[in-house]
Amino acid sequence: MLLLLSGCGNLDKGVSNVDNGNKSDGGNMTTGRIDRSEYQAIINDGRYKTSAARELNATKLNSGYNQDNFESGLLRLSHQTFSPDKYFFQEGQKLDYDTIEKWLARNSDDNNQGLNPADESQPIIFQQLMEQDFLKEDGKTLAGMSLGFAFNSVYYSNDSETSISRDELMANARKTINAVLTRVRKMEGLKNIPIVVGIFEQASKEDINGGNYIYTAVSKDGGTTIADFKAVNESHLSLPVASEVKNIATQDGMSTKFNSFQAAVQNFFPNLVGVTGQVYYVDEQVENLTINIETKYYSKTEITSFTQYVGKQVESIFDSVAGNVEVQINSVEGPQAFVAKKPEQKEIISYIFN
Numbered sequence: 001m002l003l004l005l006s007g008c009g010n011l012d013k014g015v016s017n018v019d020n021g022n023k024s025d026g027g028n029m030t031t032g033r034i035d036r037s038e039y040q041a042i043i044n045d046g047r048y049k050t051s052a053a054r055e056l057n058a059t060k061l062n063s064g065y066n067q068d069n070f071e072s073g074l075l076r077l078s079h080q081t082f083s084p085d086k087y088f089f090q091e092g093q094k095l096d097y098d099t100i101e102k103w104l105a106r107n108s109d110d111n112n113q114g115l116n117p118a119d120e121s122q123p124i125i126f127q128q129l130m131e132q133d134f135l136k137e138d139g140k141t142l143a144g145m146s147l148g149f150a151f152n153s154v155y156y157s158n159d160s161e162t163s164i165s166r167d168e169l170m171a172n173a174r175k176t177i178n179a180v181l182t183r184v185r186k187m188e189g190l191k192n193i194p195i196v197v198g199i200f201e202q203a204s205k206e207d208i209n210g211g212n213y214i215y216t217a218v219s220k221d222g223g224t225t226i227a228d229f230k231a232v233n234e235s236h237l238s239l240p241v242a243s244e245v246k247n248i249a250t251q252d253g254m255s256t257k258f259n260s261f262q263a264a265v266q267n268f269f270p271n272l273v274g275v276t277g278q279v280y281y282v283d284e285q286v287e288n289l290t291i292n293i294e295t296k297y298y299s300k301t302e303i304t305s306f307t308q309y310v311g312k313q314v315e316s317i318f319d320s321v322a323g324n325v326e327v328q329i330n331s332v333e334g335p336q337a338f339v340a341k342k343p344e345q346k347e348i349i350s351y352i353f354n
Helices: 063-078 097-104 165-182 254-268 300-317
Strands: 002-006 042-044 088-091 127-136 142-152 154-157 160-163 195-202 210-219 234-239 272-282 286-297 324-331 334-341 348-352
Touching: 002 154, 042 088, 063 127, 063 210, 063 234, 127 165, 127 195, 142 160, 142 165, 142 254, 142 300, 165 195, 165 210, 210 234, 234 254, 254 272, 254 324, 286 300, 300 324, 300 334, 300 348
Parallel strands: 002 348, 142 195, 286 324
Antiparallel strands: 088 127, 127 142, 154 160, 195 210, 234 272, 272 286, 324 334, 334 348
């Protein structure tokens, strides 16, 4: 079934399970949500409360691909401890810009808080620290937090590059995480809360897939050390897959499905600029498939016809895909339309922008 919407404004008309926002038990307003699997965020005095280390969060990693995977991946790991149905989300408020910047720096006489080696000949491995907070139903009390630790797989210094092995990365990660937990537990209100920890391996800056989380753990009951980490099985891949490459997308048939979809839409209209995709796997299952179509269309009737055709191709080609499927149709003038299929749903939602 294809549901076609047109116009601008609220997209909730085509989305089920919409939560339009309400007040928390403590009286704070919430953002509401259009997806029950996502967190509602707290609104204070009519404004979204940004991270205390916002500027640092946006600049420390070497690419937007790494940054996106770092942020969204930590939220996904948080779901296992902090259910979106029981907790509200808030950007990190305890660790501010100056604190994190000092911890990320090299240790020195001027900064004994630095967690990277003092020796300039050694690579910086600990690259970024991000905090996400989770509040109880009153919308005020901190129930727990998640800390994302990003470590380099490649260190760039002037004109040189240094590769960092997984063993070296993990040795550094264990030491760094225990040091951070020891410091965090001494902060007001953080002594006994559960803290989700995620270890993110930052990919090289040329890698358009970005990095992945490789291990996670939960620190409980005031713990300041973590002895055992649970492996995280996730991967971000680009589509189409080059002919000489073998990966999970070629093994499970996703590459073939995408190639069929690409050929179908390119044959339907000849003046497409490109069709590319990104697929995100968790435990070797598709969690999310995003396809970007760049067009040269300017006619509303062309876009309407094309969007309906794309919706039917999604319905037939990606019917067996268990995860979320979204197709974004854009032109040089901006977004033109999108098509989506939610997990475990047959209905195809499409929307055409004016």
